[in-house]
Amino acid sequence: MEIADLPIPPDLAASYARRGITELYPPQAACVEAGLLLGKNLLIAIPTASGKTLVAEMAMHHQVERGGKCLYIVPLRALASEKFEEFSGKGLRVGIATGDLDRRDDYLGRNDIIVATSEKVDSLLRNRTPWLAEITLLVLDEVHLIDDPSRGATLEMVVAKLRHKNPAMQIIALSATIGNPGDLAGWLDAELVESDWRPVDLREGVFFQNGIQFADHNREVGRRSKYEDLDLVLDTVEEGGQCLVFVSSRKNAEAFAKRAASGLKLANPTLAGYADKIRSNAGTDMGRILAACVAQGAAFHHAGLAREERQIVEAGFREGEIKVIASTPTLAAGLNLPARRVIVRDYLRFNAGEGMVPIPVREYRQMAGRAGRPHLDPYGEAVLIAKSEEMVGELFDCYIDAPAEDVRSQCANEAVLCTHILSLIATNFARETGEVLRFMDGTFYAHCGESPRALARAVDRVLEFLREAEMITEVGEWLEPTEYGSLVSRLYIDPRSAEVIVTAMTGRKEYTDIGLLQLLCSTPDMLTLYVRRNDMYLLDRFLADHRDELWMEIPWDAGEGFDRSLKTALLLLDWANEVGEDTICERYNVGPGDVYGVVESVAWLVHASRHLARLFAPHLAGPIEEMELRTKHGIKKELLPLIRLRGIGRVRARRLFNNGLESLEALRAAGPEKVGKVIGQKIAAQVFEQLEGVRDEIEEVGEEQATLFRFG
Structure with missing residues (x-):
C-alpha cells in the first residue's frame, strides 16, 4: 500500500517522503484495511520496530484534519519526551503534559496532539480539565502495561473515565505480543490487528559451548577471550554490529561494561568527547567508571545513572560509536535503541520474598524485540546463554517457543482502588455505591469476568475507610466528598498517605525537618531505598541523638519498612543541607539517578503536605513550604x-x-x-x-x- 494513495494530509505525506517512507509495511496496511482512517477502534499487537507509531500518527493527523483533538498516553516520562519530539515539526501543534499533578493545564487545549503519562491524565481528570471533553482520538502506547502492579490500574481507570466522558472517541491501542489480545480488544470494542511480521528478520537462539543453536541452523562463535558473553559481543562488533546485553542487576551491568571495554579497547576522538562530557558532569565514582568505559566503546545503563549520563550513552549508541551497552531490563521497556545482537545473559532476577525467579516471557520478548536495526542490519539476533546442555532445550521451551503471558487487571487491589474510588466520588463520576459498581462494570476487570463479588466486597471496604477518614460523607444514599477528600483527590496522593500525614500533623506543636521527611518516607506513595547491613550503624547512631525529632512513634517491632523510611529521609536531609553529590552517593550506596528519583518522589509529597497543613495544622504550613523549596533545589534555608x-x-x-x-x-x-x-x-x-x-x-x-x- 503506497503512502501517496492514503487520505492523509500533504504535510505528513511530505515528511514521510523526506525520510524515504513511500510504502506501508504489511501490518500497517492491515491497520488501514481494518478501519484506521474510518474511526474504528483498533488493538494493534505487532512486534517492536514494525511501525506502530507511524500508524498512530496517521490516525492523529487524519482526525485533526477533520477538526479533532488527540491524546497520546505513554507509560514513562522519557517516552513522552521522545514522542513529543517525534510528532513535532509535521504541521500540527503538539503539547506535552508530565509535570505538576494538581494543575488543570488549560493551555494544553490549544494543541492538536497532547502527549501525556497516564498519571498526568488521571490528575487532569480529577482537576476537571475542560479540553479532555474535546478528545476525539485516544492512543494508548504500551497498553499491555495495564497489568503492571503499581501503575496498571491507573491506566485502566483513565481509559474507563475517558470512554465514559467521550463515548464516540476513537481508540488506537498499541501493544506488545500478549497471550489474550482478544480480551483486551473486546474490552475496547476494537478490531484486533495481529502480526509477527518484522522489517528485519529476527533469529532467536541459545548459546552454549562456543556456538549458537537456532531453530534451523547452528552458528559457531570463535574464542576471543576467557568469557563466553564477551566472545558474543566481540563476534558482533567484528562484523560491524552493536550489542545490547541484558543482565539482572546494576552491579552486573557495570562489571560487564568494564569487561567489554577492556576487550574492545576502541579509541577515537568521538568516544573521547563522550567520555569528557560524562567526566565534566560526573561527581561520583559511578560516573567516572562510566566515562572510562565509554572512552573504549562500551557503556552500562541503569536507573542509578544521572539523566545526562544516560542521554550521552543513548546518543553514542544511536550514532554507532558505543558498540555495547550492558543494561538492566529498564532499557528494554522504554527506549528505542535497537542493536544487531541482543544478549539475554541473565534470565533469573531477584524478587523480594521469592529469591531468584525467571523473568516473564513478555519481558524476554521486549528485549529480543530490540534486535535488528531497520535499514542498517541484514538481520537481528536474540541470544540466551545456557549454562548446561540440558538448559538449551529448556530455554527454547520457556522463552523462544513459549506463548506470552495473559494480561490481567489490577483493579481488585484494595490499596489501588482507594485512590480511584475517591476520585470517582470527588469528580462526580459516581455519587452512590451502585454508581461506583456500575462504573467498575466498564473496566477491563469486569470485562474479563473476574469475581464481581470480590470487587463489590473490596469497594465496600474502601468506602468504609474513606468514611472513617472523613474524606467522604453520606447524605441519604448519596456519597459526597468532604473538603479534605476533594483536596486529597486534587493533590493526586493516595488517601492512605494523606491519612498518615494528617494523623501525624494533628496536635503537633513544633516542626522539625527530619520529622517531616521521615513521615513522608513512611507513606505508601514514597519511593524508599534498600537498607543494607552496613547502613544500620548510621541509622542507630542517628536515632540515639535525634529520636525525639521524629513525628511518628517508632514501632516496637520496627522492621525493614521503618529502616527504609529513615535511611531515605536522612539522604533527603543531607540533600537539603547541601551535602555534595559524591558524599551522598557514597554514604548511602546509591547512584545519582537514585538521588534524583528520591527527590522527585518526595517533592510532590512535601507540596501535598503543605496544602494539608493549611487545612489541619496552619502553623506548620510555613516551614513545610520552605522545605518544599529546599528539597526541590538541594539548598539550606x-x-x-x-x-x-x-x-x-x-x-x-x-x-x-x-x-x-x-x-x-x-x-x-x-x-x-x-x-x-x-x-x-x-x-x-x-x-x-x-x-x-x-x-x-x-x-x-x-x-x-x-x-x-x-x-x-
Whole structure:
C-alpha cells in the first residue's frame, strides 16, 4: 500500500517522503484495511520496530484534519519526551503534559496532539480539565502495561473515565505480543490487528559451548577471550554490529561494561568527547567508571545513572560509536535503541520474598524485540546463554517457543482502588455505591469476568475507610466528598498517605525537618531505598541523638519498612543541607539517578503536605513550604531568597552567598559588574532584568530549574 494513495494530509505525506517512507509495511496496511482512517477502534499487537507509531500518527493527523483533538498516553516520562519530539515539526501543534499533578493545564487545549503519562491524565481528570471533553482520538502506547502492579490500574481507570466522558472517541491501542489480545480488544470494542511480521528478520537462539543453536541452523562463535558473553559481543562488533546485553542487576551491568571495554579497547576522538562530557558532569565514582568505559566503546545503563549520563550513552549508541551497552531490563521497556545482537545473559532476577525467579516471557520478548536495526542490519539476533546442555532445550521451551503471558487487571487491589474510588466520588463520576459498581462494570476487570463479588466486597471496604477518614460523607444514599477528600483527590496522593500525614500533623506543636521527611518516607506513595547491613550503624547512631525529632512513634517491632523510611529521609536531609553529590552517593550506596528519583518522589509529597497543613495544622504550613523549596533545589534555608531568581540554582546561589551577596537587596547594592564576577556577566544581566522588573515580588523559578545535577 503506497503512502501517496492514503487520505492523509500533504504535510505528513511530505515528511514521510523526506525520510524515504513511500510504502506501508504489511501490518500497517492491515491497520488501514481494518478501519484506521474510518474511526474504528483498533488493538494493534505487532512486534517492536514494525511501525506502530507511524500508524498512530496517521490516525492523529487524519482526525485533526477533520477538526479533532488527540491524546497520546505513554507509560514513562522519557517516552513522552521522545514522542513529543517525534510528532513535532509535521504541521500540527503538539503539547506535552508530565509535570505538576494538581494543575488543570488549560493551555494544553490549544494543541492538536497532547502527549501525556497516564498519571498526568488521571490528575487532569480529577482537576476537571475542560479540553479532555474535546478528545476525539485516544492512543494508548504500551497498553499491555495495564497489568503492571503499581501503575496498571491507573491506566485502566483513565481509559474507563475517558470512554465514559467521550463515548464516540476513537481508540488506537498499541501493544506488545500478549497471550489474550482478544480480551483486551473486546474490552475496547476494537478490531484486533495481529502480526509477527518484522522489517528485519529476527533469529532467536541459545548459546552454549562456543556456538549458537537456532531453530534451523547452528552458528559457531570463535574464542576471543576467557568469557563466553564477551566472545558474543566481540563476534558482533567484528562484523560491524552493536550489542545490547541484558543482565539482572546494576552491579552486573557495570562489571560487564568494564569487561567489554577492556576487550574492545576502541579509541577515537568521538568516544573521547563522550567520555569528557560524562567526566565534566560526573561527581561520583559511578560516573567516572562510566566515562572510562565509554572512552573504549562500551557503556552500562541503569536507573542509578544521572539523566545526562544516560542521554550521552543513548546518543553514542544511536550514532554507532558505543558498540555495547550492558543494561538492566529498564532499557528494554522504554527506549528505542535497537542493536544487531541482543544478549539475554541473565534470565533469573531477584524478587523480594521469592529469591531468584525467571523473568516473564513478555519481558524476554521486549528485549529480543530490540534486535535488528531497520535499514542498517541484514538481520537481528536474540541470544540466551545456557549454562548446561540440558538448559538449551529448556530455554527454547520457556522463552523462544513459549506463548506470552495473559494480561490481567489490577483493579481488585484494595490499596489501588482507594485512590480511584475517591476520585470517582470527588469528580462526580459516581455519587452512590451502585454508581461506583456500575462504573467498575466498564473496566477491563469486569470485562474479563473476574469475581464481581470480590470487587463489590473490596469497594465496600474502601468506602468504609474513606468514611472513617472523613474524606467522604453520606447524605441519604448519596456519597459526597468532604473538603479534605476533594483536596486529597486534587493533590493526586493516595488517601492512605494523606491519612498518615494528617494523623501525624494533628496536635503537633513544633516542626522539625527530619520529622517531616521521615513521615513522608513512611507513606505508601514514597519511593524508599534498600537498607543494607552496613547502613544500620548510621541509622542507630542517628536515632540515639535525634529520636525525639521524629513525628511518628517508632514501632516496637520496627522492621525493614521503618529502616527504609529513615535511611531515605536522612539522604533527603543531607540533600537539603547541601551535602555534595559524591558524599551522598557514597554514604548511602546509591547512584545519582537514585538521588534524583528520591527527590522527585518526595517533592510532590512535601507540596501535598503543605496544602494539608493549611487545612489541619496552619502553623506548620510555613516551614513545610520552605522545605518544599529546599528539597526541590538541594539548598539550606539561607539560600531561599536567591533561589527564587530565574537562572540561579544550587551552585550559583551558594557562590553569591559566600561572596556576601545574601539577599536581593545586597545584589542591587553590589551592581551588575560585581555580581557578574561571581556568576558570569550573562547570568548577572538576566538577574538584574528581574530585579528591575519586579522589585517587590520575584517570580518563582520555573520547572526547568528542577533538573537535579545541572545547577550553576
